[in-house]
Amino acid sequence: MKILIKGAKIVNFDDIIEGNLFIRNSRIAKIGEVSEEPDKIIDAKGKFVLPGLIDMHTHLRTPGREDEEDLWSGSKAAAKGGFTTIFCMPNTRPALDNQGQVNWLLEEAGKIGIIEILPVGAITKGREGKELSEFGMLKKAGCLCLSDDGNPLEDSSLLRRALEYAKMYDLLIISHCEDKNLSASGSLREHLISSKYGMEGIPWASESIAVFRDIELARYLDTKIHIAHVSTKRSLQIIKKAKEEGVKVSCETAPHYFTLTIEDLEKSHFHPNFKVNPPLGNREDLEAIREGLKEGVIDCIATDHAPHSQGEKELPFEEAPPGVVGLELAFSLSYTYLVKAQILDLKDLVKLMSYNPANILGLKDKGYIKEGAWADLIIVDLSRSWQVLPHKLFSKSKNTPFIGHTLEGIVEFTICKGKVVYTEKGKNG
Amino acid sequence: MVNWQKKHILGIKDLTRQEIEVVFNLAASFKELSQREVKKAPALRGKTVINLFFESSTRTRTSFELAAKRLSADVLNFSSSTSSLSKGETIVDTIKNLESYHPDILVIRIGYSNSLYSLSQYTSASIVNAGDGANEHPTQALLDMFTVKEIKGTLEGLSVLIVGDIKHSRVARSNIFGFQKFSSSLRVCGPPTLIPYEFHKLGVDISYNLDECLPQADVIIFLRIQQERQTSSFFPSIREYVNNFSLNPERIKRTKKDCLIMHPGPVNWDIEISSQLKERIHPLILKQVENGLAVRMATLYLVGTQKGEYENTD
Numbered sequence: 067m068k069i070l071i072k073g074a075k076i077v078n079f080d081d082i083i084e085g086n087l088f089i090r091n092s093r094i095a096k097i098g099e100v101s102e103e104p105d106k107i108i109d110a111k112g113k114f115v116l117p118g119l120i121d122m123h124t125h126l127r128t129p130g131r132e133d134e135e136d137l138w139s140g141s142k143a144a145a146k147g148g149f150t151t152i153f154c155m156p157n158t159r160p161a162l163d164n165q166g167q168v169n170w171l172l173e174e175a176g177k178i179g180i181i182e183i184l185p186v187g188a189i190t191k192g193r194e195g196k197e198l199s200e201f202g203m204l205k206k207a208g209c210l211c212l213s214d215d216g217n218p219l220e221d222s223s224l225l226r227r228a229l230e231y232a233k234m235y236d237l238l239i240i241s242h243c244e245d246k247n248l249s250a251s252g253s254l255r256e257h258l259i260s261s262k263y264g265m266e267g268i269p270w271a272s273e274s275i276a277v278f279r280d281i282e283l284a285r286y287l288d289t290k291i292h293i294a295h296v297s298t299k300r301s302l303q304i305i306k307k308a309k310e311e312g313v314k315v316s317c318e319t320a321p322h323y324f325t326l327t328i329e330d331l332e333k334s335h336f337h338p339n340f341k342v343n344p345p346l347g348n349r350e351d352l353e354a355i356r357e358g359l360k361e362g363v364i365d366c367i368a369t370d371h372a373p374h375s376q377g378e379k380e381l382p383f384e385e386a387p388p389g390v391v392g393l394e395l396a397f398s399l400s401y402t403y404l405v406k407a408q409i410l411d412l413k414d415l416v417k418l419m420s421y422n423p424a425n426i427l428g429l430k431d432k433g434y435i436k437e438g439a440w441a442d443l444i445i446v447d448l449s450r451s452w453q454v455l456p457h458k459l460f461s462k463s464k465n466t467p468f469i470g471h472t473l474e475g476i477v478e479f480t481i482c483k484g485k486v487v488y489t490e491k492g493k494n495g
Numbered sequence: 496m497v498n499w500q501k502k503h504i505l506g507i508k509d510l511t512r513q514e515i516e517v518v519f520n521l522a523a524s525f526k527e528l529s530q531r532e533v534k535k536a537p538a539l540r541g542k543t544v545i546n547l548f549f550e551s552s553t554r555t556r557t558s559f560e561l562a563a564k565r566l567s568a569d570v571l572n573f574s575s576s577t578s579s580l581s582k583g584e585t586i587v588d589t590i591k592n593l594e595s596y597h598p599d600i601l602v603i604r605i606g607y608s609n610s611l612y613s614l615s616q617y618t619s620a621s622i623v624n625a626g627d628g629a630n631e632h633p634t635q636a637l638l639d640m641f642t643v644k645e646i647k648g649t650l651e652g653l654s655v656l657i658v659g660d661i662k663h664s665r666v667a668r669s670n671i672f673g674f675q676k677f678s679s680s681l682r683v684c685g686p687p688t689l690i691p692y693e694f695h696k697l698g699v700d701i702s703y704n705l706d707e708c709l710p711q712a713d714v715i716i717f718l719r720i721q722q723e724r725q726t727s728s729f730f731p732s733i734r735e736y737v738n739n740f741s742l743n744p745e746r747i748k749r750t751k752k753d754c755l756i757m758h759p760g761p762v763n764w765d766i767e768i769s770s771q772l773k774e775r776i777h778p779l780i781l782k783q784v785e786n787g788l789a790v791r792m793a794t795l796y797l798v799g800t801q802k803g804e805y806e807n808t809d
């Protein structure tokens with residue numbers, strides 16, 4: 067299959083050029099004038115072509131809770147949101163903590179073949195935080211990174227072993243930073259608002275204490291570490307300082323941390339769709355996250371896509387599980403609240419959502435549009451807006467605080483390895 | 496005729512000072528009614544009130560039950576601890592099921608803080624909060640304030656002190672929001688571990704020294720202390736708690752002569768208050784119980800009729 071994308075503005079993290087882009091089979095064959103006859107032409111005049119987005123952090127609920135999301139619905143949602151590569155977290159039932167599980171998942175993902183699903187293996191067996199899982203076998207099965215996400219590694223000695231042992235296989239450890247003794251049964255940020263309603267709060271220190279410990283271990287052992295879903299000002303200060311001092315730490319945040327605060331949670335009358343972990347912070351945290359994205363202290367935007375069933379989100383706020391769906395919203399949220407709001411430019415966004423994640427995870431020929439790279443591309447129209455309506459989401463779960471919101475920027479085409487895997491309704495592709 | 500606009504009574508936070516005054520006026524009428532030979536009014540005849548208690552509380556439930564009966568409503572008591580809900584059945588399911596009886600008012604006691612607004616989405620009935628976790632217990636605060644007003648004649652400019660486990664207390668929160676609406680000054684006193692985070696931002700004075708607080712107070716509310724707070728290290732021992740925060744015959748000498756000493760009950764004698772003070776404290780507690788009935792009649796009447804006045808047509 068040969069596809070010619072005509073007249074688009076091609077965006078990389080370091081440059082925007084205008085021109086044609088020619089795809090042959092699964093790779094980008096040529097950028098510029100092309101004489102070869104294509105099978106298909108996409109006229110992209112006035113549109114932008116971006117490298118396919120890469121999400122380091124999704125929960126696909128498979129195996130175990132396929133009623134909330136399965137590989138098919140998750141892939142469709144990802145493609146619609148402009149993601150061509152997603153990493154799925156191992157907190158499934160059973161956990162992705164051994165070669166057999168990972169093989170099974172990749173086999174199932176291969177049958178669907180919409181976008182590329184890559185597994186994150188569990189650091190410990192059963193994610194119990196007791197014994198290391200078989201890193202070598204997980205690597206062999208296709209894991210590039212490991213995480214016990216959902217749980218922190220509470221035992222510092224165990225985290226030390228994990229970081230050390232991961233060196234042998236060049237596996238990246240992704241850490242969910244939370245001091246569980248401090249966060250305890252909290253369901254929102256400890257704040258005047260939690261105090262006013264008598265709700266158990268989570269101190270902001272719960273995150274930064276864990277971030278600091280993890281960074282100290284990475285510094286001590288001279289290993290890499292990646293901090294998931296950073297949400298507080300203090301965590302960012304610690305990370306920034308460590309980076310300046312040469313610690314090999316990278317980190318991500320999620321769109322809800324630069325768009326919402328605990329005040330929005332109160333305004334929603336504490337709707338469970340606003341419950342996330344770590345919890346929504348205050349205005350200062352939100353500003354710090356925006357600043358961190360601008361300064362480059364934060365390396366990526368990941369979704370922490372966490373589908374939950376209607377029933378689970380009908381539970382009282384304090385009982386409801388945390389998490390929001392994000393695959394279909396992340397790009398438009400980021401574009402609306404960061405680019406449109408003139409905090410970042412489009413190139414920065416490409417860096418945060420594609421180039422950097424590809425680099426951090428060592429994905430070859432992804433995250434940068436160039437001849438010879440995988441033809442993982444999206445075409446976006448930034449002049450149009452859309453409304454978030456639950457029945458229009460491809461994800462099986464509809465738990466998002468942005469229902470009813472109007473967002474800027476629409477993904478019109480998603481191309482994964484040379485195949486058009488998503489076309490916006492009404493577009494001919 | 497004054498109309499009442501609120502469908503639910505979920506918390507004192509949401510009530511205006513005027514609305515609280517409407518409750519007081521009604522409560523006074525109903526208190527008078529309760530002293531007659533025929534204690535019943537037909538105001539809620541034909542209406543169904545369900546007492547839905549997910550946490551047991553005989554005292555509050557009994558008070559609401561009698562209040563509803565005095566107003567001639569049909570009353571159904573539905574008690575179920577959340578742990579005994581059958582597997583997979585949720586609180587929302589229970590409320591949806593009760594919809595089949597077309598209740599007019601649900602009186603709900605629940606362990607989850609601040610959960611009633613979301614539950615109100617699943618019923619067409621009015622909800623009266625009978626205590627939701629550590630959030631609010633509005634009828635308790637209304638009866639406390641009503642009692643203080645009855646004795647002091649006003650709530651304006653009083654100095655109100657609340658002592659004990661503020662953090663976990665819905666009674667404390669409702670009273671704070673209530674008294675503040677009448678420009679009373681509020682002070683809380685207890686171990687720092689039991690004072691909620693950033694609580695001073697509510698305009699509440701914070702103290703850890705009961706002896707210092709006692710002389711200024713016009714009203715003191717002692718809160719019930721749960722023994723399990725000790726095992727989770729909010730304080731090291733009951734003995735130490737008693738040393739610092741218990742009202743005893745020595746301490747009571749430091750209070751104003753006309754200081755009102757209240758307790759939402761049941762009192763842990765010799766923990767919050769020394770049993771030697773029983774005779775001094777008891778009459779007011781009994782008055783609180785009596786006023787509780789009148790205030791609860793008022794709240795049921797308001798949400799059940801949407802009328803802000805009661806005309807005795809009998």
Ligand SMILES: [Zn+2]
Nearest residue numbers: 215216242294
């Ligand atoms: Zn996590």
Ligand SMILES: [Zn+2]
Nearest residue numbers: 155215216370
């Ligand atoms: Zn996660």
